[in-house]
Amino acid sequence: MKNIGNKILLTGLGLALSWSFSANHVAAQVAKTKPAKVAGVKALPLDAEVRTGKLPNGFTYYIRHNEEPKKRVTFYLANKVGSVLEDDTQRGLAHFMEHMSFNGTTHFPKNELVNYLQKSGVRFGADLNAYTSFDETVYQLPIPSDNPEILKNGIQIMRDWAHGATLDPTEINKERGVVLEEKRLGKGAQERMMREYFPVILNHSRYSLRLPIGTDEVLNNFKPEAINRYYHDWYRPDLQALIVVGDIDVNEMEKTIKAKFGDLKNPANEKPRTKYTIPLTGKNQFIAVTDKEMTVTVAQVMIKQPALNLITAADYRQSIIRELFKRMIGARYAELQRQANPPFIQGGADLGEFLGGLDNYSLFVVAKPGELESGFKATWRESEKVRRFGFTQTELDRAKTSYLSDMDASLKEKNKTNSDSYVNEYLQYFLKGTAAPGISYEYNLVKNDLPGINLSEVNMLSKSAIKTTNRDVLLLAPEKDKATLPSEATVNSWIAAVEAENLTAYNDEVSKQPLLTAQPTAGKIVSETKDAALGTTTLTLSNGIKVILKPTDFKDNEILFAGSAPGGTSLYSDADYQSASNASGMVSSFGVGNYNPTQLEKYLTGKQLGVSPYISERSQGINGSATPKDLETALELLYGYVTEPRKDADLFTGIIARSKAGLANRANDPGSVFQDTVTAVLGNHSIRRTGPSIAKVEQINLDRAYDIYKDRFADASGMTFTFVGSVDIEKIKPLIEKYIASLPATHKGEEAKDLGIRIPDGQITKAVYMGTEPKATVDLVWSGVFDYTPTEKVTLDALKECLEIRLIERLREDESGVYSPGAYSSAGKLPTPRYSLVVNFGCGPKNVDKLIASTLDEISKLKSAGPTQVNIDKWRAESLRTRETGMRTNGWWLGYISGQTTDKEDLHQFDSYTKELNAVSIESVKAAAQKYLSGKNYIRLVLLPVEGTK
Structure with missing residues (x-):
């Protein structure tokens, strides 16, 4: 039922290429026996709790x-x-x-x-x-x-x-x-x-x-x-x-x-549960596969080897060594990708689980068009350097620091660990025998083992994992490139050529400079108010910024924060849009202050934090998280992103090159083409709503993007920050004065501009014919002006849910025509209150009209008779349980306070939620269906295979 596959997932630049065992979830390992004694060595104990x-x-x-x-x-x-x-x-x-x-x-x-x-x-x-x-x-x-x-x-x-x-x-x-x-x-x-x-x-x-x-x-x-x-x-x-x-x-x-x-019985003459495996042949294999809908050329090398079973203390020590290896080799490839002219769109290597009792050292490269050889060699060269020279002591020291920091963070949250985490541990213990001794026990293992793991042990793993046998080379490419793909002999010659090169060992450069070129001049907290009912303290700072603090006990070691101000890309012309919309991601990827991105990654080793500036259509701001211990570093980084952004022409050139290469064959993929069409139609074909393209990437100008970034963060006076979690109000005040009250303020009082981009009114039908598989995708969209009140938002949600329940019952259960129909609603206040309600499903092409007719029939019933009381009761029960659980998380409160602040809505609105929920009735949902699903504004979008496909 879950659509989860075993994947090699290549993300970035909007690219997500994966191979999946099936449309269903597939585990990465064969089931193993329950741990007992292994070769006379005692297994790790199961968690005593x-x-x-x-x-x-x-x-x-x-x-x-x-x-x-x-x-x-x-x-x-x-x-x-x-x-x-x-x-x-x-x-x-x-x-x-x-x-x-x-x-x-x-x-x-x-x-x-x-x-x-x-x-x-x-x-x-x-x-x-x-x-x-x-x-x-x-x-x-x-x-x-x-x-x-x-x-x-x-x-x-x-x-x-x-x-x-x-x-x-x-x-x-x-x-x-x-x-x-x-x-x-x-x-x-x-x-x-x-x-x-x-x-x-x-x-x-x-x-x-x-x-x-x-x-x-x-x-x-x-x-x-x-x-x-x-x-x-x-x-x-x-x-x-x-x-x-x-x-x-x-x-x-x-x-x-x-x-x-206890009364369950095993069958008489029960069949033995055979443990199947994938045999290692000792041979190397090669296969090249093409498809006309493939958008990139990928080479993957898989070196299979017996699995590392995690059962004993010795196994656990080996797993630590493997994790250190993974962190270090991951950092090597990340650095390679940041070159001015990176040799590929993406590349990397990993060592982990495969299937059938095997593990796998996997190396992959997503090549630039026409540059498979150079991309493959660059990727293999990095792996060969690791095999030949190993890692450096400074790399190992950082990996150890990072590993121990992660374990320390987990230990501090041991009393606030979600039940799902425990369930998954015990699931793997039962299915595979994977040790589950508990975080306290594991932490002690790490504390004892980590100091004694030396560089030679990790480098020995490099040599044993990167072998010359049981090696598979897999090439995946667009069909149009089939004639130019290399043969097995050619790929082997590339590997041999790299291995014959006079390589030099990696030089680990670590900067000793402070993060910032200039320390901030602290501002002041000028006023403080408390809201006992909400459990918040609101600070007004000398530069005009407001800070809302909400201490919670949901987690012992987590602080989430977000800050935003109105403006965003709406303040720039269409001609500047590509530079503006990519400014935050681009500029933040250049590093901050005295540190380029590679140096910054090394500087932050062992720190549990994340800080990310953004510029959206109607606002700009910064999101982040940190442990209390690392909060000051996170705020220092926040201050740096606002006041000391970097400009790097070489990195910019590399990002643009990879982005263009990743888009070269986008038009081959039916799903991407359809999604671009949906976005364009719903965005009334505004150039700000059409899909990505090489032409758009070419419009991004480094100087303009940098200037827009600086402009957006030049005036922080309109910002509101929210901090939720393990917040000690008295301890955080000096940090807020130093790093947030010191942010620049010109008091412009900017507001976002209404660009007038709306889902178009009227009835629109659009079909996209693409793809060869007998499959269709249907999006049905209703939209219009919305009466933005708490009552209407809750009623719209009830309408959406009651419709989805009926679509599952009818389209899936009664008509067996779909797998998972969905209904989705949204209601926004700014720039003008509007709503949308979308129905989406996949089906066979021959059933499109029939299933759309069934959907419209269910909508007609909602408009004429309303939903059944039982479906309203289901929605109400789900909503209450979801809200009850959500309100016990820092993420929920951060989203709620930030959203209400942005929309200038009452922060106490959540107090009336249950009352609003209980007020929903058959008649109110029926009225909402008549209002919001009238059909006056109705868009039908369908992806169909090319005509003639059965």
Whole structure:
């Protein structure tokens, strides 16, 4: 159900290229046995805070009390079974079985399970979910723990999932369409190429024949007996575990689990759970794959090796060495990418998990058009330097400092760790045997092991990981470049040429200068007011800036902050727009004060902070986070970004070159072309709303971007800052006076300009014909003027949610025409109050008109009769639970206070939220549907394959 894949993800410059095992979630490792003793060496203990046990039938459980968040509990049912166990008649049925667990169980027939949970405030897809991989199937259920009836039924649901699916043949046939639509969503260039190269990189193992999404032939034609057989064979207690973490009584939960799951029985003559692996052949392999919708040329080298199983203390020490290696090699490639003329669009290397009992040293390069050889050699050269010369002592020292700082930050938050983090630890412990001794135990391991890890050990790992055997070279490229792609012999000659070069060892240059060229002259706090009900203190500074402080106890070691002022790119002409819109990202990437970006990265080693200036359409500001210990450094960095930005022509040239190269083949990708079309139509074809292009990149002028950046931050007097988290008000005041009250102020009193860019009125239909796969994407948009009040915002949200519930019930469950339809609403106050409501889904091209008609029919019913009371109740329960949990996070409060301040709205508006929620009725939603979904302003946007595609 989750669309999560194992990926190599290349991000930056808007580029996201990934390969994915299937449209479903796929784990990165084969299931391993539970840790005991390994070669006579004692395994690390399981976290002492978790209660664990195994019932006589083999069923395992893990229970932990945790109050982050309060009044919540998360259940995971883990099954050590997945697609690798399917026989030839069952390909895709491990995943199909996961779907069927939501379509009828002993105590929740048909779709009653989802219906019941929605009434309890659990969101389908967001909270309630599951995934299937090669080796595992996992169900997740977070529910309220303060309602005994809901808690009781939650445990019953887990029992039903363990072995209570009804597998009604009628429901099976209805679900075929849903699963096939999920499979359809995964189709495209990446999926087509993956099916070609997967057998090679998986060494033609069983994994290459068992993609979890399955085959059309099986999904369309399997008999109910086939899935019943899979369920009977594999859903059994000796392969299952229940993980329970949350605000519960551990003793009572253990009693309940023993009573509920103790009667599960393993099948007679049970099948052995074979542990499949990917064999290492000792050979090197090569494959080149092209596709006409591929937008870039990628080369990847994968050097496979036996997995590092994390079970013993010795394993843990090796994992530390590996992490140090990863940090150092990552920094090397980041520095290489910052060159004036970087040799590639992106490049890097990593060492980590692969699949089937293997790990993988992976090196990749996204080449500039026509420059694969130079890009590949540059990437390989950096790896060869690491293999030949290793790292330097100063690099290792920084990596150790960074690693220990991360562990220290985790230790300080150990009492405020979210339940999901614990659940995932115990999940990996059960499935793979990955040690989970707890953060205190791990911290002591690191404190003991880290000082003794020397440079020779890390460099030894470099030599053992970067081997000459079990090496696969994979090339992915646009089809038009097929004739010019190198052969295996050619790529091998590139590798040989680099290895024959007279390379020099890396020189680690570290600056000893202070961050800033000039220290700030502190200002003053001129007034202070407190709001006891809100729990805030508001400071007015001598330069006109306002600072709102909200101390919380949600985290022990976290401060989030944000500051903004009106203005933004709206104050600049269309001719300046590209320079203005890219100014903040561009200038901040040049470093700050005395430090270029590489020096800055080294300077910040071991500090837990992040600071990011931005310039949006209507404002400019700075977002950041820090631990209390590192807050002063974060504020010093903030001051530097405002007063001492850098200009670097060489880095600018490199960024422009990579950006243009990344856009060269953008028009090949149907999804990008469609999204650009949607943006353009909804933006009324303003040049500020059309998609990226090489021509637009060429409009970016370094001097103009730098001047606009400085102009935007020249007057901080209109800014309001908000700090939320582990804030000590008296300790933070001197820092605010030094670094924020000292910011420049000219008191211009600027306001953002209304550019008049609106979603166009009227009825518009636009179809984009592109792509060869039989798949369509539909966006339906309603928009217009909005009565911006708390009541209307809540009612619009109710309308959106009630519509989405009905679309899931009708388009997915009744008509089996889509996988995951969504409805989304937004309501903005500035520059003028307007709303939009969007319905989005993917489907088969032949079903577009039918499914749009069904959507419009559901809207018509909302306008004529309103929603059902039960759907309003579902929305209300979900909203209350979501708000309750959100208000216990620093991020929620930062977003709320900042948003209300920007919109000049009352900060106490949240006090009336429950009242507004309870006031929503069938009639008020019906009236909203008539007002906001009248069809007067309606845009239909559809992506279809090229005509003639079946």
